[in-house]
Amino acid sequence: MLQLKGISKNFGGLHVLQDVNFNVAQGSIFGLIGPNGAGKTTIINLITGLLRPSSGDIQFNGQDLTSVQPHQITKLGIARTFQNIRIFKEMTLLENVIVGMHDHLNYGIAGILLNLASFKSAEAKSKARALELLSWVRLDHKAHMLADNLSYGEQRKLEFARALATEPKLLLLDEPVAGMNPAEKTELMAEIVNIKQRGFTIFMIEHDMRFVMELCEKIAVLNFGKIIAEGPPAEIRSDPAVIEAYLGKEDEAWE
Amino acid sequence: MLEQQLINALSLGSVYALFALGFTLVFGVLGVINLSHGAIFMLGSYVALLLVNKFAMSLWMAMLLAMLVTGLVGLIVDFLVLRPLRKRNAPHLIPMIATIGVAIMITNIAQGVFGAENKRFPFGTIPEDSFTVGNLHLTAVQLAIVLISFALMIVLLAVMRRTQLGRALRAIAESPKAAYLLGINVEGLFFLTSFAAAALGGAAGVLVGLSFNAISPFMGQPMLHKGIAVIILGGMGDIRGAMIGGLFLGFAEVLSVAYLSSDFRDAVAFGLLFLILLVRPSGMFGKVLERKA
C-alpha cells in the first residue's frame, strides 16, 4: 500500500535520511523504531507532504506522492498524529474532531447560506460521528471543553481521534503513547487493534517496546538515516545490531 | 549629483535606522509592536527643546535628560499598560492596540501643552553650516546621526550576541516561561528593555528635531510608518535588520526621487518592500522556524 523507494533527505549539509526503502502492507501494523534523531519523524513529514525528499519517491496505492499537496494527500487517505502535539487549542474537542471531517462534509455554499437539509443532516451526522470518535478515546465527557484545557496525555488522545476523523486508509502515528502510563497504553493498544480490525493500515513510530512488539507485524529499524534491520518483532528483538544501537539490555528496555 | 544623493540617502537611512533600533528592540524582546514609539520619539524632541530654551542647557546635557525622561515614560507605559496585559495573557494584537491609545494620549497632551505648530531648536544650538567637500554637503547633525546610529547598532549587536544579558533577552523573546525556568528575571528585563528602547527613541527624536527643524506633536506619525516598514523589512526584532532596513528605505526613497520621480517616492519604497517580502517572507534577517511536526 505504501512504498518508500530510495528516499534521501538532506537539511543543508545534514544527511538525515539515506536511501530508505520499505513497504507497508495493506491492513497491517508497521512499526518504525530507532534512536533519537535517526530520522523517523522526518519520514512521516515526507509521507504527508510537509517535506519533500531530496531524492527517491513515495507511492501510495500506486500513486506517487512526492509532488502532491498535503491536503490532497489527506484526501487520498493518509492521516497522522504529531510527536509534538498540534491540536487546535482554542476550539472545543468536538470542533477539533469535526475539522478532521472537512473533506467528508458534502454540502455547497447554497446549503450553508440557506441552511438546507443537506447542510443540516451532514452537520448533525458529523457531530454524532465526532462524539463517537471521542468516546473511543474516552474524551466524550469533555467534548465541549476547549482543547487547551486538556492535560498532555489527553491531548494525544484527542489528536488520535482527530486523525481518525479524516477516515484514513493509512494512519501514521508519531509516538502515540509518549506521556501515557502503562495502564493507559494498554487501553490504547486495545483501541489500535480494534481500529486495525476495522480495516485501517497503521504505521507507527514508538519508543515503547512492549507496545511496538506486541502490536506490529513488521518493524523497521532506522539508525542514522539508514534502515539497519527489518522484519517481524521476534527477529528485531534479537538482532544484535538493533540491541547495540537502540534496545540496550532487554529487560530494562521493555517499558 | 549621485555622490550627494548617496550622502542624502545615507543620512536619511540612518535617521530611519536610529528610530527603528529602539522600535525593533521592544518587538524583539517584548513581542509587542509598540505604536507609541513615535509619540515617545516626539516627546524626546520636545523635552530637549524645552531644556535648551527654558534652562539654556547645553545640547548634550539636554539630550541625556531627554533620554532619561523618555526612558522613564517608556518604563511607566510598560508598568501601567504592557505589564498588566502580559499578566493577563492578552492575545497578541491587544498590546499593540493599547499602545495606540498611549500614542494618542501623548500626542494630544503634547499638542495641548506645546501647541500644534512646528518648532525648532534655537539658531546656533549646533553649527548650522555644512561640511563641504567640493560640491558635497553634509551637516554636523547628519554626520552625528550616521555615526550614532552605526555605533548604537554595533553596541546593541554586541550585547545581544555576546553577553549573557543578550542571551537572556533572546530567551525571553522566545518564551518567557522558559526564561523564568532558567532563573531569568523576566519582568526586570522587560522593564529594562522598555526603558532602553524609549530612551533610544527619545535620542532619535532629539537628533531628528535638530536635523529637520520640524518639531511638532505629529512628527512621530510619519516616522512610525517608516519605522514599521523598516523593522519588518529587516526582520522583526533583528538589530542588524533595523539598520540595514533603515538604510535600504533611505536609499530606496532618495534614489527613486533621483532617478524616477518624486511623485512615486513612497510607492516605489513600499512597492519594493512588498517585493522583498515576497522573496523573503520574514524580512532580510528574519528567521522562519517552522514548528517541528
Add this chain to the structure above:
Amino acid sequence: ADIKIGVAEALTGPAAKYGVAIKNGFTLAADELNAKGGINGNKIVLVVEDEQGKKEEAINVFKKLIFQDKVLMVFGPTLSNSAFAADPIANASKTVVFGTSNTADGITNMGPFTFRNSVMEADVLPVTTRAAVKQFGIKKVAVLYGNDDAFTKSGYDVFKAALEQQKIAVTDTETYAKGDVDFKAQLTKIKATNPDAIICSCLAEEAANIILQTRSLGMKQPFVGGNGFNSPKLFEIAKDGADNTLMGSPWSAENPAAANKKFMADYKAKFGGDPDQFAAQAFDAMYIVAEALSKVKLSGSLEKDRLALRDALPAVKFDGATGKFAFRRAAPQGGKEGGYDAQQDAIVNIAKGGKFILLK
C-alpha cells in the same frame, strides 16, 4: 436678535498658525462692529469651531454649525483642501459659506452659496512670476510642490501655466507629501539642473524647511511662492535663509491706507502681535458681510434670511485693510452655477531680514 455667524477654522493642527490669525481677524472686526451697536441694532455672535485643518473635521464642524447652531452663514474653512470637502454641505443647505483664505482654483465652482474674498492663485501667481522675472532676471526655474494638498497642487497648476505663458523654462519639477521633513533628494536633483530660482507651492512649515535645506546644500537661489509662504512661521524657522523670497498677496503691512493702519494698530493692541494677510482678509470679510447684512431685513426665518444674505452679498463693494474689493461672479462649470470670487489686485512682497516688505 443676535446674528449668529459660524467660524470654522483650523485652530489646532499644522495649519493652526493661519487659522488663529483668521479667527483673530474676525473677532477684532466683530467686536468693533458690536461696539458700534451691531448691525441695525443686532449684535454679531461668532460661533467658533476648530476644524483642525482636516477634511473630516471640517465636514463635522460645518454640519454642527449649520444644523445644530443654526448660524446664518459660515466663515471658513482655513485650507482649500478642507473647503472642497465641506463647502458642498453649505451649498446643499443653502447657506453662505465664505472663505477668507481659500485660494485654490475651483472653490467657487462648488455652488452659488460659495463666496471668498481671498484672491485666487490664478490672479496672484502670474503677477508674482512676472515680478520675479524682472527682479532676478530669471530664465529658467525649478518647481517644487506638495502633491497631496488641494492648495499646493492648485498653486502648482497655476504656476505651470504662468511659466509656460511667460516662456520661462522649467528645469525640473519635484513633489513632496504632507509630513515629509527631508527634501534633500529633491533639492539635490534641482541643484543639478542649476535653475535661476525655485518656484515653490507649499505651506509655510514645509517652505521654511525646504529653504533651510536648500541653503545647507550650498544653493543660493531665491524662492518664489504663493500665500502659503505668508506666515511669521516662515521666518521663525528659516530666518534670513528666506531672504529674497517673493510672495504675492492682496495685503501688505506697508499699505499706508488709513483703514490698514488702524487695523494693524488695533490688532496689535488686542492680540499683542503683528497681523498677517490672513487676519487682514478675515477682518475685511467680516465688514463685507456686515455691509451686506445692513441691507437685509432679517425676517427671523433662518431659511429666508440665509437666502437674503446670499442675494445681498454680491453687490457689496468695500475698501478695507486689503484695499479695494469687489466680488466677481465665477463662471459656471459643467452646467452648475458658481459662486463669487474676489476682484482685487495682488501686491508682490519680498522677504528681507525676517519679514516681507513691498517689492518696489
Add this chain to the structure above:
Amino acid sequence: MLEWWDGFWAIYSTVIFSIGINAMLALSIYLTLSCGLLSLANAAFMGIGAYAASMISMQTALPFPLALLAAAVMPALVALIIGIPTLRLSGVYLAMATLGFGEVVRVIVLNMEITGGPMGLNGIPLKTEWWHIVLILAATLYVLARLRRSKIGRAFEAIKQDETAARLMGVNVSAYKLLAFVLGAVIAGIAGGLNAHYTFTIGPGNYAFENAVDILTMAVFGGTSNLIGPIIGSTTLTLLPELMRYLKDFRLAANGLILILVVLYLPKGIWDPLRIRAFWERRALQKHAAKTTGNTGKAG
C-alpha cells in the same frame, strides 16, 4: 419633535451612517483575522470600492445598485490578484505587505487625473439611505454567521490556530485564505461605496495607514472571537469621539485613555464569550454555594 428629529438627523446622520459602515469594515477585517490573516489591505479595498462606485455615479447614469456592484467587484479582482502572491506571508509580514499595497494604491490614485488627484472626488451625489446600510450590514452578518457555523468557518479557525495541522486535515489552506481575503475585500469595498455616497467627498488620504489601523482597532477592541465583537467595537469607537467632543482640546487624550482602560480590563476585547460564560457560571456557582451553605450552615 419632528423638527428636533430633523435637526438631530441632519447633524448626526453621518455619525450614525458611519457606525454601520465601520461595522462592515470591522467585520471585513474580522473575516480575515478569523482565518489567521493579519491583513491591513481593507482600507485600500474600501478606497477602491469608494472610487469605483463614485466614478460610476458621477460620470454615468447607471443606477446606484450597479455602482455598489462595482464597489464589490473591483476590490475583489484586485484582492484576487495580490492575494495569490502575498498570502503566503504570515503575521506582521503580511500586515506590512498589505500596508505597502495600500500605499501603492494611494499614490496611484493621487497621481491620476480621473480620480481627481489630491483633491479627490467632490460632490459625489448623496444616494446612500439609512436602510441601504442596515440591509447590507444585516446581509453581511447573516452570511458571515452562516459561514461560521459551516465547515468553511471551521476551516478558517483551524488555519488560524495551526496551519500545518489544518492542511493535514484536508483543508486547502491557500484556497481558504484567498477566499477570506477576497470576501473581506468585497465587504470593505461595498462599505467604501456606501460611504462615498453620503460624505460628498473622498480623497486619496482617506484610505491610508491610519484608517487601516483604525479598522483593525475597532475589530480587536470589540473582540474578534465572534461577529458581535466587531460590531460593538466599531460602534463604541465611532461614538466615543463624538461623546468626548465637549472635552475640546483634550478629547483625543480622553479617547486614548478610554481605549487603554478598556483594553486593560477586557484584554480579549469587549465581547468575549468565554469571559461572559465564565461570569455566568461563576454566578450560578455562587448562588448554588449560597444555597448549600444556607442549608448546611457550613462556611463556603
Add this chain to the structure above:
Amino acid sequence: MGVILQIKDLAVSYGHIEAVKGISLDLHEGEITALVGANGAGKSTSLLAVSGLLKPVAGQVVFGGKDLTRLAPHQIVQHGVVQVAEGRAILTTLTVRENLELGGYTRKDRPEMLKDLAWVFSLFPVLKTREDGLAGNLSGGEQQMLAIARALMAKPKVLLLDEPSMGLAPLMVQEIFRVLKEINQTGLTILLVEQNVRQALKIAQHGYVLENGKIVLADSGKNLLHNPKVIEAYLGA
C-alpha cells in the same frame, strides 16, 4: 535524611477548574522522590506551582525553611530549585550551546560553569556535535536531552523533572535513569514525575500517587512497586 523541600496543602486552579486540591509532599535531601498518576491528575500543575509559574490558591512550598510561595519564578531558581518542564521549553531560536549557557544564568562561577559544560556534553555526546546548531532543529529526543542538560547547568539543589523519559529511545531511557541515579548520588535532590512508573519507582526512595488532584498513596518506592493497586492502575499487570 532531612526534609529539604516541603509542599503543604498545595491547591492550584485554572479559573474555576481545581486541578490540584491540597496536596502535601516532602522531599528528603539527597533522595529521589517519584510522583506518578494518570493523565490529567495534576502532576505538571503541581510542579509548575512549586516553580512559581502558577500561583497556588492555597498552601505553601517551603524550601530549607524558607517560604517560596510568594517568590517570583526566577527567585525560586536562584534558590536552587530548578525544573525540566513538560514540553521541554527549549529555546528553539538559540543554539544548543546558548541554551546550555543560559542554564547557568543564575551562576556567577564562570570557570566552574565551563567544567560543567564539558560534563553535560560527556553525558549527552549528541549535543556536543550539534553545539552551534539551532536547538529548534534537534529531534524530539535530542531536545529532551538538551532540556535535562540545561537544568543540570544551573547546579540545582533540587531538580524537578516532568516526564524526562518521554520520547526517548529505550537505550536513552536507560541512560537517563542511569544519569539521574548518578547525579542523585552526588547529593542532588530529585522530584521525578514519570509515566514510566516502573523505572521511576525503581530508582526512587519515596513515591506518591496522585489522582484527580489528590494524593491517594504515599510510600517508599519499593513498596509502591509491589502495591497491587499501583500494579493494577499504573503498571498494567
